Amino acid sequence: MPANQKITPCLWFDGNAEDAIEFYLSVFKDSKVLEITHWGKSDPEKEGKVLIAKFQLAGEEYLALNGGPQFRFTEAVSLTVDCTNQEEIDYYWEKLTADGGEPGPCGWLKDKFGLSWQIVPSLIMEMLQDKDVDRSTRVMNALMDMHKLEIAELQRAYDAG
Numbered sequence: 001m002p003a004n005q006k007i008t009p010c011l012w013f014d015g016n017a018e019d020a021i022e023f024y025l026s027v028f029k030d031s032k033v034l035e036i037t038h039w040g041k042s043d044p045e046k047e048g049k050v051l052i053a054k055f056q057l058a059g060e061e062y063l064a065l066n067g068g069p070q071f072r073f074t075e076a077v078s079l080t081v082d083c084t085n086q087e088e089i090d091y092y093w094e095k096l097t098a099d100g101g102e103p104g105p106c107g108w109l110k111d112k113f114g115l116s117w118q119i120v121p122s123l124i125m126e127m128l129q130d131k132d133v134d135r136s137t138r139v140m141n142a143l144m145d146m147h148k149l150e151i152a153e154l155q156r157a158y159d160a161g
Helices: 017-027 086-100 124-128 133-144 151-159
Strands: 010-013 032-038 050-057 060-066 078-083 108-110 116-121
Touching: 010 017, 017 032, 017 050, 017 060, 017 086, 078 086, 086 108, 086 116, 086 151, 124 133, 124 151, 133 151
Parallel strands: 010 060, 078 116
Antiparallel strands: 032 050, 050 060, 108 116
């Protein structure tokens, strides 16, 4: 458990928080449900169903709230998965786009619950921040043409010239 996680993202779901948590736990190692709060007698239709659940994904805590249909996820907020190699990128891309997820540009995707993710290689920031502007520009141009990021293609762009 994080020793001192001061900020915990809360994800708003429309009655399917349990399904989402189960899905995320199947995708990410070092993940588990920490606490579950159920609806009480204040809403007889929902009594006994999950209201809020606290869970960990890869050791980071999140809350899931069964809030209702009022709000939906947008691309304005996304979760970034830092990947050390192409195998990890391929794994997370495949798992998170499965069963109705949607690939997006530049390493972004939406999962079947509509939550946006960025599946990126660890080395991307180093490449994009290179003091050699030509190198970083080539990498950015290559990245902009991709959906799922391909480390070998990014490295070729970085090394070209």
